[in-house]
Amino acid sequence: xxxxxxxxxxxxxxxxxxxxxxxxxxxxxxxxxxxxxxxxxxxxxxxxxxxxxxxxxxxxxxxxxxxxxxxxxxxxxxxxxxxxxxxxxxxxxxxxxxxxxxxxxxxxxxxxxxxxxxxxxxxxxxxxxxxxxxxxxxxxxxxxxxxxxxxxxxxxxxxxxxxxxxxxxxxxxxxxxxxxxxxxxxxxxxxxxxxxxxxxxxxx
Numbered sequence: 001x002x003x004x005x006x007x008x009x010x011x012x013x014x015x016x017x018x019x020x021x022x023x024x025x026x027x028x029x030x031x032x033x034x035x036x037x038x039x040x041x042x043x044x045x046x047x048x049x050x051x052x053x054x055x056x057x058x059x060x061x062x063x064x065x066x067x068x069x070x071x072x073x074x075x076x077x078x079x080x081x082x083x084x085x086x087x088x089x090x091x092x093x094x095x096x097x098x099x100x101x102x103x104x105x106x107x108x109x110x111x112x113x114x115x116x117x118x119x120x121x122x123x124x125x126x127x128x129x130x131x132x133x134x135x136x137x138x139x140x141x142x143x144x145x146x147x148x149x150x151x152x153x154x155x156x157x158x159x160x161x162x163x164x165x166x167x168x169x170x171x172x173x174x175x176x177x178x179x180x181x182x183x184x185x186x187x188x189x190x191x192x193x194x195x196x197x198x199x200x201x202x203x204x
Contacts, residue, residue: 019057022047023071026064027115035065035118062127069122070129072115076104077136090148091199097144098171098195101137102187105180119177137175138168145202154202167198 025047030038040061044051058064083100087093108116122130142164148154154163171194173179174187183190 022049022054022057023064023067027068027071030065030068030118031115035061035115035121040064065118065122066127066129068115069118069127070132072108072119073129073133076101076108077133079104080137080140084144090144090151090153093144093147094167094199094202095192095195097140098174098191098198099188101171102174102180102191105174105177106184106187108177116177116181120181123177134175137171138164141167141171148202152204155204163202166201170194170198 026043029043029046033042038061040054041051043061043064044054047054054064058067080097080100083096084093087096108119119130121127142160145154145160145164145167149156149160168175173183174191174194180187
């Protein structure tokens with residue numbers, strides 16, 4: 001499947017309004033019927049637009065799904081950032097980061113199961129929104145490790161990028177929607193155990 005996701009250029013507020021209307025209706029429709037079982041024709045009929053009109057704003061169903069996925073991932077990132085903002089130490093930020101990722105991902109799975117499927121498709125097919133999200137998480141981990149090293153909480157012998165990548169790989173099964181759905185029953189407990197494991201490996 002193509003990764004080309006950009007909608008056609010917008011010309012003004014009216015176009016933005018229509019585009020938002022399509023995304024809102026698609027979110028509701030995908031949430032009810034599922035992303036993979038819905039065609040652009042189904043969506044057009046549900047919204048009351050012609051298929052050709054939708055294609056004026058989005059060049060594929062994936063382009064619509066991409067916006068929805070990006071919105072959801074941005075919500076998770078906001079939750080994660082809020083969770084670690086007032087953490088007193090870098091170690092506590094690691095704990096809260098892991099916990100927030102698991103909780104927000106699990107909430108999305110249980111509350112919006114059909115929309116969770118979009119995130120799963122996006123993860124499997126490596127849509128740009130998921131790659132951007134994963135990069136932002138990796139950069140956040142780097143920042144936390146730098147903070148911990150400066151405060152003397154974490155060791156400094158391991159190259160920073162190597163330590164950050166290793167920490168991310170431990171977290172990844174709880175970041176990826178495809179893998180998280182197989183770990184839901186134990187995810188909360190796992191987050192506590194694995195964050196402690198990460199912190200022990202980082203200790204000076």
